[in-house]
Amino acid sequence: MIEMEHVTKRFDGGGTAVDDLTLEIPQGVTVALVGPSGCGKTTTMRMINRLIEPSEGRITVNGEDVRSVDPVIFRRHIGYVIQQVGLFSHMTIAQNIGSVPKLLGWSADKIKARNEELIALVGLDQSMLTRYPRQLSGGQRQRVGVARALAADPPVLLMDEPFGAIDPIARTRLQNEFRQILQGVNKTVVMVTHDIDEAVRMGDRIAIMRAGKIVQYDTPDEILSRPVDAFVEDFVGADRALKRLSLYEVSKVMQPGVDPAAAAKIAPDADLRNALSAMIAANTDRLAVVNAAGAPVGTVTRDAITAL
Numbered sequence: 364m365i366e367m368e369h370v371t372k373r374f375d376g377g378g379t380a381v382d383d384l385t386l387e388i389p390q391g392v393t394v395a396l397v398g399p400s401g402c403g404k405t406t407t408m409r410m411i412n413r414l415i416e417p418s419e420g421r422i423t424v425n426g427e428d429v430r431s432v433d434p435v436i437f438r439r440h441i442g443y444v445i446q447q448v449g450l451f452s453h454m455t456i457a458q459n460i461g462s463v464p465k466l467l468g469w470s471a472d473k474i475k476a477r478n479e480e481l482i483a484l485v486g487l488d489q490s491m492l493t494r495y496p497r498q499l500s501g502g503q504r505q506r507v508g509v510a511r512a513l514a515a516d517p518p519v520l521l522m523d524e525p526f527g528a529i530d531p532i533a534r535t536r537l538q539n540e541f542r543q544i545l546q547g548v549n550k551t552v553v554m555v556t557h558d559i560d561e562a563v564r565m566g567d568r569i570a571i572m573r574a575g576k577i578v579q580y581d582t583p584d585e586i587l588s589r590p591v592d593a594f595v596e597d598f599v600g601a602d603r604a605l606k607r608l609s610l611y612e613v614s615k616v617m618q619p620g621v622d623p624a625a626a627a628k629i630a631p632d633a634d635l636r637n638a639l640s641a642m643i644a645a646n647t648d649r650l651a652v653v654n655a656a657g658a659p660v661g662t663v664t665r666d667a668i669t670a671l
């Protein structure tokens with residue numbers, strides 16, 4: 364659990380980057396901070412691990428005031444993933460992932476076992492452990508960055524534009540995979556992104572920021588269905604109704620029985636945006652839902668989707 368209470372940051376010679384911000388992030392929840400360039404997202408996140416000190420206000424992590432602990436020691440207990448990954452180029456992947464556990468005094472055997480566990484968790488082959496960062500693709504390096512951030516099992520993970528340097532196709536896949544990984548490890552995660560689609564895909568909650576303040580802090584569904592003002596409405600985009608459909612799977616609105624009039628097919632775990640798209644493409648108002656084994660399991664109609 365992270366609590367920020369009336370936090371303000373003024374930079375010397377600059378304006379107010381973060382302005383009386385209050386935010387509570389429950390244990391195990393992923394929050395995406397989004398907003399236009401310069402709105403204070405990165406400053407907000409970096410105050411949590413004390414890379415930036417607040418001018419005013421209080422921040423606690425699991426009840427402990429972040430100012431009460433030595434910042435260097437404290438940071439070893441907070442995972443941090445950045446866009447450029449920041450892997451140590453002269454170290455192997457194993458040494459990179461094991462760097463914080465080593466600082467924490469873990470035994471070589473324990474580090475080795477943890478490395479093997481993490482490389483599998485992020486979907487890479489064990490043979491990668493003996494390579495150097497330059498011998499990996501950008502997406503593979505990003506996976507290693509996440510493995511390294513998780514190494515000492517920190518309760519909190521901070522991610523600063525973690526997929527910024529990845530091409531759009533690999534990016535969507537990584538976002539979906541990481542969402543599943545993060546759900547499995549029960550971490551409190553704060554991620555900064557300027558990409559509302561990424562926030563919708565990854566966040567349990569989204570905090571939309573403007574000029575150092577949070578204008579809306581809600582679930583993706585609420586943000587997309589009920590933006591609080593014209594700024595949020597504009598920021599989430601004119602296609603917000605379609606974005607919202609991408610949050611849900613066909614199985615959510617599927618009706619039992621296969622309608623003989625259903626001309627085209629869709630999988631139960633396809634998202635509703637794709638289902639609607641398939642209906643438009645096939646010029647129909649219903650699809651047969653067919654499972655991975657090819658067996659029909661139900662029907663999804665256009666009315667059921669639009670009623671959501």
Ligand SMILES: Nc1ncnc2c1ncn2[C@@H]1O[C@H](COP(=O)(O)OP(=O)(O)OP(=O)(O)O)[C@@H](O)[C@H]1O
Binds near residue numbers: 374376
């Ligand atoms: N070290 C600094 N000194 C002075 N001003 C700063 C400093 N760091 C950030 N700022 C200013 O604080 C404001 C918020 O910056 P911040 O990096 O938090 O924004 P951001 O929302 O993360 O932006 P972006 O999406 O462009 O990365 C900006 O106006 C920025 O110019």
